[in-house]
Structures are given as structure tokens and as C-alpha cells.
Amino acid sequence: MARWVSKICELGEKRxxxxxxxxxxxxxxxxxxNTLQGFARELQVRIDHAHLKPLRPCA
Known part of the structure; x- marks a missing residue:
């Protein structure tokens, strides 16, 4: 019985x-x-903002 109790204590500590x-x-x-989610949101905002800007004609 003491051996079982000892084993239970050992397993409890391991757990x-x-x-x-x-x-x-x-x-x-x-x-x-969470950091990557923040970066993804920031990138999405930048992409959305870039799509809303009118394109500049080439010089």
C-alpha cells in the first residue's frame, strides 16, 4: 500500500x-x-488604404 501511495505522489508531481x-x-x-494577428490587421489596413487611394499616373 505504501508503494502505491508513493507512486501516486510521484505521478502527481510529474503531472x-x-x-x-x-x-x-x-x-x-x-x-x-496575438502579435501575428496584430501584424496581419495592420497589413490589412494598409492594403485597404492603398486600394482606396487613386492611382498616380506614370511620369
């Missing part, structure tokens, strides 16, 4: 370590994703 690791990685990916 917490993996959860912490995954949570940090998810946070990093979320940050990168």
Missing part, C-alpha cells in the same frame, strides 16, 4: 511539472499568435 511546462508553452504561443 504538475508537465502542466506547468505546457502552460508556459501555451502562453508563449498565445503571445506570438
Amino acid at each position: 504538475r511539472r508537465y502542466e506547468d511546462l505546457f502552460q508556459r508553452q501555451i502562453s508563449e504561443v498565445d503571445g506570438e499568435f
Whole structure:
């Protein structure tokens, strides 16, 4: 019985370590994703703005 309890404690600690690791990685990916979304929105605004400008004739 003591061996089972010990194993359960070990697995619980291992689970917490993996959860912490995954949570940090998810946070990093979320940050990168949000940054890229911002860049994409900014690019879309620039593209939309460029399409609204009248074209300049070639010199």
C-alpha cells in the first residue's frame, strides 16, 4: 500500500511539472499568435488604404 501511495505522489508531481511546462508553452504561443494577428490587421489596413487611394499616373 505504501508503494502505491508513493507512486501516486510521484505521478502527481510529474503531472504538475508537465502542466506547468505546457502552460508556459501555451502562453508563449498565445503571445506570438496575438502579435501575428496584430501584424496581419495592420497589413490589412494598409492594403485597404492603398486600394482606396487613386492611382498616380506614370511620369
